[in-house]
Amino acid sequence: MDANQFLAEFGHIANAPGGIARLRELVYQFAVTGKLTQQREEDGGADSVLTNVARIRKQLIAEKKFKRSPKLESTQLVPPLIDLPPSWRWSRLLDLGEINPRNQVEEDSESVIMATFVPMAAVSELHSIAIAGDVRPWSEIKKGYTHFANGDVLLAKITPCFENGKSAVVRGLEHNIGSGSTEFHVFRPISEDVNPAYIYLFIRSPLFRAKGEASMTGTAGQKRLPTDYFALCAMPFPPTEEQSRIVAKVDELMALCDQLEVQQQKRRTLQNNLRQSILQAVAASQSSQELKESWQRLQTNFGQLFSTPEDVAQLRALILDLAVHGLLVERSNVDTPLDTWLEQVKTTKAHLVKQKLIPKQTAFSNVPEEEYPFPLPKGWAFVRLGEIANKIGSGSTPRGGRKVYVNKGIPFLRSQNIWNNGLRLDDVAYIPAEVHERMSGTAVAANDVLLNITGASLGRCALVPADFGEANVSQHVTIIRLTDVEIREYIHLCILSPYTQAMIWGRQVGMAREGLSKKVLEQFEIPLPPIAEQKRIVARVAELMKFCDTLESKLHRTLVVSEHLATASVATLTGIATEQEEEPMKAPKTELVAPVRLGTPPGIKSQAPLATILARHSGEMSAKDLWQRFGGEIDAFYAQLKVEVAHGWILEPEKAEMLEKIEE
Structure with a gap:
């Protein structure tokens, strides 16, 4: 073994994703090719x-x-x-x-x-x-x-x-x-x-x-x-004696790899804690100037605080949190006051009721300022979600269930079709037109806001495009039809914010299957700014999310390059390529069992649907059961699992093991 070459490559290997495993491969390879110990003449x-x-x-x-x-x-x-x-x-x-x-x-x-x-x-x-x-x-x-x-x-x-x-x-x-x-x-x-x-x-x-x-x-x-x-x-x-020396040396080096692995885990934990601390400091800003200063500190330390794409999830949550607290954009005295807009909404709803286009609306009490969940900027107010919506209601299962699905027809949107970045229709179900007509009360309209209200995907929210055609929704999805569609984008980001997600996860009702009822949703306290300011907030959030996309992509490329470099280094040192092309696994196989266990319970504001499910099931489930309760695509399940493992909410799962067929 060329010691200088090994030392030159050591950093690339050890710090790459799975780097310690690569080092172990090197140790094993050097051990069995005579490069780990010296040969002795007396060994024969x-x-x-x-x-x-x-x-x-x-x-x-x-x-x-x-x-x-x-x-x-x-x-x-x-x-x-x-x-x-x-x-x-x-x-x-x-x-x-x-x-x-x-x-x-x-x-x-x-x-x-x-x-x-x-x-x-x-x-x-x-x-x-x-x-x-x-x-x-x-x-x-x-x-x-x-x-x-x-x-x-x-x-x-x-x-x-x-x-x-x-x-x-x-x-x-x-x-x-x-x-x-x-x-x-x-x-x-x-x-x-x-x-x-x-x-x-x-x-x-x-x-x-x-x-x-x-x-x-x-x-x-x-x-x-x-x-x-x-x-x-x-x-x-x-020779026999050299076999024993090789085994002893490998044990020694594996112990060092263990120590290095522990050090890396400790460093990662410190990084996570530091990032969370700085993000919390940004979130606690009380003014635009304070926010500017704390954000600058965050931006200066991006390289030390963010090392994997999963880390960026916390930054996205922070942006949404700042948005609904009124700290992202400057206010303007020329904006139409919120009170004026609320009166217009009330008038519009009354007119629609009179025309029998919508049912008679429930009267909602104002949110007293002393009961505000958090202080709001001047000109903002907390309003009930029911106040600003013509309709809040979930769908239903068509009579006959899956048996009535057809290959072509009216899209029937289920929870797996509702995602925060839009509708995903690659696996959408279809129902006949006559079934859709019988379910007219749960039909989707353009510009609706769709929210998952049960299961592991609880809280996922999508906007229906303005040019969307006909569709219907299942009982796991609720329709929020706003009186003024101009606010739909702000309401969407507000629902995705840690503030509203905490309400969604904290106000569920029901015994057998927890979820959100219409009455509970109608009472949600929504922090609402003037309409013009909403649009500025939406634009600013979009700008910052693009920055997050760029950061996420950069971190992903860095990890990929690092991993490839480590693989190439190992191949160069050993003379053997260790990577094989993997076949994608689109869903957990029935015969595979991977226990997933709860780690540190997430806070109430944390977006941790998988950890929440585990907490309700004694802290442990098989990967397949957890995926099924999550209710989404398998790729999204694994992505969410990776995020929650990175935060420590879920323990690092053991690799899936084949169930043994024990003969009787």
Whole structure:
């Protein structure tokens, strides 16, 4: 290994996304190619070890104590073009021990022999973590399962467990024998000169894994590493004493990687806390001048405060919070007073009622100034949402439910179609025109505001375009039809603000399925400025959101470039490309289980729908159940999950594991 080259690349690798994992790959690769420890003349050579192993193997075969693989034994060893130290030799697991052996237990003692059963979940993805299981009678688990014993090496052969590194050296089994998932490959050394821990390093190295991933067979989500690859992959083999030194050095370096990982996590936590503190200081500004000064401090430290695209979500929330507090734009004395506009709205509604174009409207009490949720600028007022809307009401499910859906017809908008940046109609359902006519009371009109009122997507809000045609909505979506459509954009951003989102999440009603009722929504206290100022606020928010888009895009590009650079650095140092093209997974597979657990509970103003769902379900759910309750597209679910993990509201999920099909 070129130490200068490694040090030059170290920073690129360690600080990239997944950088510590890259460093671990380097350690494994250097370990099994003779670049991690010095060779010693007194160790002798690998030739004598291989000769001795071959002798033991021949003897075990003669005694019928060795499980042979006749179809594999005729295959020639084909080593890659990698230089090895002079004392090393190329070998294969097939030549060093048994592949997927069977444990031998006397039949008359099976009923009293106890063994350890180890499920896939008990094998860690981390380095050198012992496996665990439960003790059962051997007679119950001897058939239909993989066999192993202390000193064996386990490797998960299915996707995604193989890609995630699930493997182990079996240690600490009670009664020495074990059984477990059928989705393990097992190697059992036949000589003490073959160190199981060194074999473990090899199957975790890019030398083994890169080509291994490309060799997997089967369909997406059900791929497996073939036995022939596991048994026949060319393996660099050092003398016995050097194997032990390599294992010790790797353990030492992995401990350093652990420390570096902890340091990075602490640094990230400090960054998150600092960013939140500065953003809160900006939000607490009491005047335009104070806001200008605190924003300047924020802008000066953008590079230190924002390092991932997910961080920008807090900045977006801050902008919306400042908008509804009246701190984003200057006020003007020439704006039409809000009171004048409110009288016009009242007159318009009365005229529409008289013409029987809208039903008789509920009378709403004013919001007393002493009950304002927060102070407002001069000229603003809190008004009830019902005061400024002709209609607030949810849709309904058509009689017959999904059975009445058709391939073409009137769009039927459900919660998964309602997004903050607009309607998404790629998976919209359709209902016949006659069904739409029967549901005329829940028909959508141009310029309506649509709000999700139940489920995990509670609070998502979209504007219906002015040129939108006919549509209807489900019972999970409410229509807010404003008396003056000129305010729709301001009302939209107000609904998305932390202030209103806190009301939405905090004022739900119902026992079986919580949600927002019409009566509750009508009473929402909306901070309302004069119409001209609303338009200036909307324009300013749009400008700042474009800045957020740019910042987000820049951070994303930086992470992508950093990751590619780290990958290239590892490939340069190891001579092996470790990246394989991934097949997109559009939805969690039924057979995949990834427990998601609640972390630090979010504050009431935090936009954390997934953490909120978890809090209502004992703090833990499977990824699939959580996704279904979220109610959106899978890509949006994963994006939201990533945001909430970054904030610590949800713990970092473990990788999905294949459910084992335990035979009865």
